[in-house]
Amino acid sequence: MKFTLSWLKTHLDTRADLATILKALNAIGLEVEGVENPAEKLGAFKIARVLTAQKHPQADKLQVLTVDHGDGNPLQVVCGAPNARAGLVGVFGVEGAVVPANGMVLKKTAIRGVESNGMMCSVRELELGEDHDGIIELVEDAPVGQVYAQWAGLDDPVIDVSITPNRQDCMGVRGIARDLAAAGLGTLNAIIVPEIQGFGPGPDVRTEDMDGCPAFFARSVRGVTNGASPEWMARRLKAIGQKPISALVDITNYIMIDLGRPLHVYDMATLKGGLVARKGRAGEQVLALNGKTYTVDETMTVIADDEAVHDIGGIMGGEHSGAQDGTTEVLIECAYFTPERIAVTGQKLGLSSDARGRFERGVDPAFLDDGLSIATSLVMTLCGGTSSEATRAGAPPMEPRTVTYAPGQCLALAGVDVAADRQKEILESLGFAVSAISGGVEYQDGMPVVTPDQWYVTVPTWRRDVDGWPDIVEEVVRIVGLDHVPSTPLPRVPGVARPTATPEQLTERRVRRTAAARGLAEAINWSFISEKEAAAVGGGDWTLANPISEDLKVMRPSLLPGLLSATKRNADRGATQVRLFELGRRYFKQGERATVGFVLAGEKVARQWQSGKAQPFDAFDAKAEVIALLAAAGAPVANLQSFGEASAAYHPGQSGTLRLGPKVILAEYGVLHPSLAKTFGLTGFVVAGEIFLNAIPGKRKAGFMRAPYAPPALQAVKRDFAFLVPEAVEADAVVRAVKGADKKTIVDARLFDLFVGPGVEEGMKSLAVEVTLQPGDKSFSQEELEAISAAVVRSAQKLGASLRG
Numbered sequence: 081m082k083f084t085l086s087w088l089k090t091h092l093d094t095r096a097d098l099a100t101i102l103k104a105l106n107a108i109g110l111e112v113e114g115v116e117n118p119a120e121k122l123g124a125f126k127i128a129r130v131l132t133a134q135k136h137p138q139a140d141k142l143q144v145l146t147v148d149h150g151d152g153n154p155l156q157v158v159c160g161a162p163n164a165r166a167g168l169v170g171v172f173g174v175e176g177a178v179v180p181a182n183g184m185v186l187k188k189t190a191i192r193g194v195e196s197n198g199m200m201c202s203v204r205e206l207e208l209g210e211d212h213d214g215i216i217e218l219v220e221d222a223p224v225g226q227v228y229a230q231w232a233g234l235d236d237p238v239i240d241v242s243i244t245p246n247r248q249d250c251m252g253v254r255g256i257a258r259d260l261a262a263a264g265l266g267t268l269n270a271i272i273v274p275e276i277q278g279f280g281p282g283p284d285v286r287t288e289d290m291d292g293c294p295a296f297f298a299r300s301v302r303g304v305t306n307g308a309s310p311e312w313m314a315r316r317l318k319a320i321g322q323k324p325i326s327a328l329v330d331i332t333n334y335i336m337i338d339l340g341r342p343l344h345v346y347d348m349a350t351l352k353g354g355l356v357a358r359k360g361r362a363g364e365q366v367l368a369l370n371g372k373t374y375t376v377d378e379t380m381t382v383i384a385d386d387e388a389v390h391d392i393g394g395i396m397g398g399e400h401s402g403a404q405d406g407t408t409e410v411l412i413e414c415a416y417f418t419p420e421r422i423a424v425t426g427q428k429l430g431l432s433s434d435a436r437g438r439f440e441r442g443v444d445p446a447f448l449d450d451g452l453s454i455a456t457s458l459v460m461t462l463c464g465g466t467s468s469e470a471t472r473a474g475a476p477p478m479e480p481r482t483v484t485y486a487p488g489q490c491l492a493l494a495g496v497d498v499a500a501d502r503q504k505e506i507l508e509s510l511g512f513a514v515s516a517i518s519g520g521v522e523y524q525d526g527m528p529v530v531t532p533d534q535w536y537v538t539v540p541t542w543r544r545d546v547d548g549w550p551d552i553v554e555e556v557v558r559i560v561g562l563d564h565v566p567s568t569p570l571p572r573v574p575g576v577a578r579p580t581a582t583p584e585q586l587t588e589r590r591v592r593r594t595a596a597a598r599g600l601a602e603a604i605n606w607s608f609i610s611e612k613e614a615a616a617v618g619g620g621d622w623t624l625a626n627p628i629s630e631d632l633k634v635m636r637p638s639l640l641p642g643l644l645s646a647t648k649r650n651a652d653r654g655a656t657q658v659r660l661f662e663l664g665r666r667y668f669k670q671g672e673r674a675t676v677g678f679v680l681a682g683e684k685v686a687r688q689w690q691s692g693k694a695q696p697f698d699a700f701d702a703k704a705e706v707i708a709l710l711a712a713a714g715a716p717v718a719n720l721q722s723f724g725e726a727s728a729a730y731h732p733g734q735s736g737t738l739r740l741g742p743k744v745i746l747a748e749y750g751v752l753h754p755s756l757a758k759t760f761g762l763t764g765f766v767v768a769g770e771i772f773l774n775a776i777p778g779k780r781k782a783g784f785m786r787a788p789y790a791p792p793a794l795q796a797v798k799r800d801f802a803f804l805v806p807e808a809v810e811a812d813a814v815v816r817a818v819k820g821a822d823k824k825t826i827v828d829a830r831l832f833d834l835f836v837g838p839g840v841e842e843g844m845k846s847l848a849v850e851v852t853l854q855p856g857d858k859s860f861s862q863e864e865l866e867a868i869s870a871a872v873v874r875s876a877q878k879l880g881a882s883l884r885g
Contacts, residue, residue: 082320084236091257094266114240119229128172138192150225158196163214180207246545248441252340262509274457282471284354292381292421293357295476304465328403341451342435348409350401353386380425394439414452416476444542445476481539511540594712600661605642608632613641635667639677644760657682674773681766696765702749722812747771797853802884821875828852
């Protein structure tokens with residue numbers, strides 16, 4: 081919600097400066113998102129008069145001007161504007177000024193051999209509009225030498241306030257002024273509602289959809305002349321980013337922002353019969369003011385005549401019946417649309433507008449007559465014409481809402497002790513009506529109980545969000561100031577505090593710390609990805625019906641798309657090594673799955689004099705990260721089996737999975753598939769992995785204490801074995817077979833050599849395994865070592881291996 085300081089002061093009589101107002105807005109819950117003063121960037125631009133204008137000696141389309149900018153020393157300026165001429169009063173940028181439109185710093189220069197000092201400016205160059213056909217022309221008596229922004233009234237800060245969905249009353253400048261007045265920053269000016277003398281019957285309007293549009297008020301004005309808005313209105317609209325269109329259209333936009341009351345104006349000449357608010361019919365279409373055609377249905381409220389739909393009720397009018405330059409007779413609509421119907425319609429059509437933002441929050445149902453009168457008065461004042469009587473079809477929901485409230489509830493709920501008189505003053509200044517009820521003595525179970533004084537608080541019609549006494553407390557505390565709420569520690573419960581983190585949360589903490597300790601930087605990506613990104617990793621199960629962006633439409637089935645996009649952004653900014661991880665959720669029809677994903681890209685080792693070229697990451701780097709993170713998550717790493725069937729996201733020959741048995745996949749890793757890398761614009765070797773935390777079996781609850789650690793008394797013995805194995809047999813299978821040959825004495829086995837070449841027959845490979853044997857209470861005898869070795873060879877032979885000679 082944007083408004084200017086001067087606009088605010090039309091409703092708020094205050095002497096407070098800008099800083100005080102901004103501080104008060106934040107204090108009462110209306111968060112200030114930004115402040116911008118257009119005059120600050122125009123301080124070096126002055127009003128100047130062109131004294132002489134002569135043709136440039138070297139260019140037909142340029143003129144050499146002599147410009148008086150008020151310091152008594154006329155300057156020579158080269159100008160190409162077609163309207164530049166002697167006597168013209170315009171806006172001049174002095175040397176050193178920065179042109180807002182392009183950031184150019186003005187300085188003395190030569191243009192086609194003629195010296196030029198400064199610049200005569202156009203509207204677009206000063207970012208005051210889109211006109212660029214010539215330089216600005218001011219009135220003849222504009223004061224030469226004065227700063228243009230001050231003279232033009234542009235020294236008016238624009239305040240941008242974030243309005244929460246429950247504060248529909250602050251979607252207009254007047255509502256914000258009311259809050260500031262209640263906070264003690266001034267007095268709320270009375271709103272002037274003109275009395276309209278109507279001539280002739282009102283327009284033919286009715287409502288048939290009482291659920292969507294319970295009230296439809298209207299007036300017609302004949303004999304209007306549509307044209308440009310007055311300068312004061314156009315200036316305010318432009319200051320907040322609204323483009324002035326015409327007086328009739330601008331009036332509706334101005335009242336919507338000023339008073340929070342959306343309206344619509346129809347060109348009576350385009351209507352066929354009366355207007356009716358009804359439900360849409362299947363297949364009906366309307367060309368809206370944004371130039372797009374929308375198809376409505378029976379769940380939507382529309383405004384239609386005898387032949388066609390002219391308005392998506394409460395959201396956007398139709399292009400066919402909107403006010404045009406030649407409009408001479410208008411119908412002014414001031415209706416009440418139910419918030420629920422507006423929200424559903426807007427979501428179905430994917431259509432947003434300023435009107436929708438107000439109607440779906442809930443506008444003041446009691447402001448229809450007054451809003452219609454104010455709009456009619458402005459139309460007749462700015463465009464002329466004669467008004468009809470008002471037509472009132474239906475009635476808005478205006479049942480009074482009263483809340484029983486005790487002043488002591490403010491202290492009980494919020495911890496702030498506010499005097500009852502001050503509470504009453506605050507509530508009445510916000511528009512609430514307060515009537516007091518004296519307390520007394522009541523008997524409960526035969527015992528006398530003193531009841532406190534209570535109030536009946538009648539909620540104003542513009543506060544749809546207030547429906548109980550806690551809301552009343554919130555209003556009082558908000559105006560008093562949230563900084564007055566004391567910081568009170570909660571009482572400590574006696575005894576030892578129990579841990580609050582779940583086992584899943586503890587696991588995620590360990591994994592996150594381990595990843596960071598291993599040099600991975602954490603990324604936090606959206607849980608939504610585009611349809612293209614989802615398709616690249618097999619497609620997603622869930623697609624959002626109302627996404628915040630088309631690029632954030634599918635609930636991610638994998639963490640890789642977000643990580644790969646982040647990798648691409650880092651690489652584009654010159655990063656030679658990218659090491660990212662993310663701990664998040666993947667989403668499937670069966671539910672969400674806790675997952676850890678990581679990406680390693682770029683140079684594993686930078687180029688250096690010893691190794692020469694830079695070394696890239698490979699699949700084994702990814703496997704090392706996977707095993708380390710699985711260990712941190714509590715997975716039984718020693719029991720994992722390695723398989724090669726990773727998903728289609730990975731290179732089929734340089735990837736794998738780690739499993740507990742053939743079906744339980746705990747992780748997959750490897751080099752990224754070239755097609756997936758190409759989809760995300762990545763070059764070079766990129767390796768990645770995903771650890772599926774939900775697949776890790778939980779720890780069994782032990783009913784006994786862990787045995788004390790007893791380090792072995794004797795030194796371990798190591799033996800090396802070289803096996804000839806068929807190429808199809810995985811090295812991991814051989815290592816596991818060797819470890820299982822004698823589980824009591826073999827404490828570790830690891831692969832330390834792989835050889836294929838001379839001396840090894842085709843179709844075979846040589847695997848060298850180091851086996852660690854741990855003796856117990858006495859050293860191994862030669863016979864025992866030979867028996868263990870024989871058991872190792874027999875276990876390997878079951879996989880087709882043979883001891884290499």
